[in-house]
Amino acid sequence: MDLGLKGLRAVVTGGTKGIGRSIADTLAAEGTHVAFCARNAEEVAATEAALKAKGVTAVGRVVDVSDGAALAAFVDEAAAAMGGLDIIVANVSALAIPNDEAGWKAGFETDMMGTVRLVNAALPHLQKSSAAAIVTISSVSGREIDFAAGPYGAFKAAIIHYTQGLAYHLAGQKIRANTVSPGNTYFPGGVWEKIQHGNPDLYNMALGLNPTGRMGTPQEMANAAVFLASPAASFITGTNLVVDGALTKGVQL
Numbered sequence: 182m183d184l185g186l187k188g189l190r191a192v193v194t195g196g197t198k199g200i201g202r203s204i205a206d207t208l209a210a211e212g213t214h215v216a217f218c219a220r221n222a223e224e225v226a227a228t229e230a231a232l233k234a235k236g237v238t239a240v241g242r243v244v245d246v247s248d249g250a251a252l253a254a255f256v257d258e259a260a261a262a263m264g265g266l267d268i269i270v271a272n273v274s275a276l277a278i279p280n281d282e283a284g285w286k287a288g289f290e291t292d293m294m295g296t297v298r299l300v301n302a303a304l305p306h307l308q309k310s311s312a313a314a315i316v317t318i319s320s321v322s323g324r325e326i327d328f329a330a331g332p333y334g335a336f337k338a339a340i341i342h343y344t345q346g347l348a349y350h351l352a353g354q355k356i357r358a359n360t361v362s363p364g365n366t367y368f369p370g371g372v373w374e375k376i377q378h379g380n381p382d383l384y385n386m387a388l389g390l391n392p393t394g395r396m397g398t399p400q401e402m403a404n405a406a407v408f409l410a411s412p413a414a415s416f417i418t419g420t421n422l423v424v425d426g427a428l429t430k431g432v433q434l
Contacts, residue, residue, distance in 0.1 A: 185412035187212030189312055190238075190263040192256060194246050194299060195273035197224040199371050200318060200363065203403035204270055209235040211407065213268070216259030218244035218252075238263055246273045246295035247287075256302035266306035268410045271296040271340075272318045276372060280331035288332035296340055300347065307356050314410045315351075315358040317344045318402075319421065321429045323362060328383065337362075341421050348419030357418035359409040364425025367396040393426040 191208050195201035196217025205215050209232045217232075219225050222243050229241035240262045244255045260266040275291035277284035296317055307313040322329040323337030340360065347358035365387055367373045373396060377384040388396065405424045408414055423429060 182413060184211055184408065185312070186407070186410075188214075189267040189412075190214045190260070190265055191216070191268035191270065191410065192259050192266060192299070192303065193217040193270040193272060194244075194252075194295065195219055196241070197221065197228045199368050200366060200399045200402045200406075201270070201272040202228065203399035204272065204406050205232060206235075207400070207403045207407045208268075208410070209237045209239065211411075212237060214238040214263045216240035216242075216255075216263060218242045218246070218255050220245055246299065247275075247290040249294070249298045252295070252298050253302040256299065256306070260303075260306045265309060266303055267310040267312045268314045268316070269299055269303045269307070270316045270318070270406060270410065271299045274318075274320075274333070274337075277332040277336075278329050284332040288336040292333075292336040293339055293343075296343065304356075308354060311355070312412050313354075313356040314414075315344070315347060315356065316406050316410045317341075317358070317360045318406065319344075319360045319362045321362050321364045321423060321425050324421075324423070324433070325429050325431055328387075345419045345421070352418060357409075357414070359414070359417060359419070360421040361402060361406045361409065362421055362423045362425070363397060363402040364423075364428040365391065365396040366399060366402055368399050391426050391428045395426070397424060397426060 193205045196205040197219040225241040232239035275287040277288035319340045320337040322334040344360045
């Protein structure tokens with residue numbers, strides 16, 4: 182299937198590792214020009230070089246998405262460098278698990294407002310696109326109670342609600358909005374590798390809950406996000422696509 186992504190222009194937040202990096206790589210492999218941000222300068226430079234090697238325009242910048250002014254400036258710079266903007270992917274999370282005030286503040290500023298501010302900054306550019314798509318990355322923790330029920334789960338649930346609201350309100354402007362909710366996703370340097378070594382009981386419990394007997398990969402999550410971002414999903418909007426290997430048991434109606 183031709184996803185119709187060649188020549189489109191995308192912004193991905195948190196694009197240097199894990200799910201975000203796989204999304205950026207997959208978009209670039211489809212011929213999409215990609216701008217991305219992250220906080221580590223060395224990782225940003227290495228990722229930018231790797232994406233450019235795929236033959237597309239790549240723009241990497243060091244940005245903390247909790248800094249609203251910096252995020253807006255990055256989006257405008259990315260749109261100028263690529264000649265416009267068609268796709269945004271809000272991927273960054275503070276991974277705020279502790280149920281304390283610091284965790285709630287971090288989750289709000291990074292997960293929730295990082296998403297809202299990205300959308301607000303991108304909307305003037307998306308309104309000029311004929312293939313505009315918003316993809317937000319939530320989590321299965323946003324649809325059922327688990328060990329992350331606190332700031333992380335609450336804000337992931339809020340992101341789903343916010344995105345479905347966008348889908349309804351922006352449909353008349355031909356701007357689609359969808360969410361991907363990954364299940365447990367394992368990759369080197371990721372949170373589950375750290376849990377595997379730091380809290381093996383929790384890791385083994387989480388692994389045992391999945392009937393597939395394994396965790397997902399960043400590429401499996403990226404495949405879903407890139408499809409939803411693509412013109413091939415032109416009549417899909419307001420959807421929360423759960424990618425969890427049957428981990429969650431609730432029926433999504």
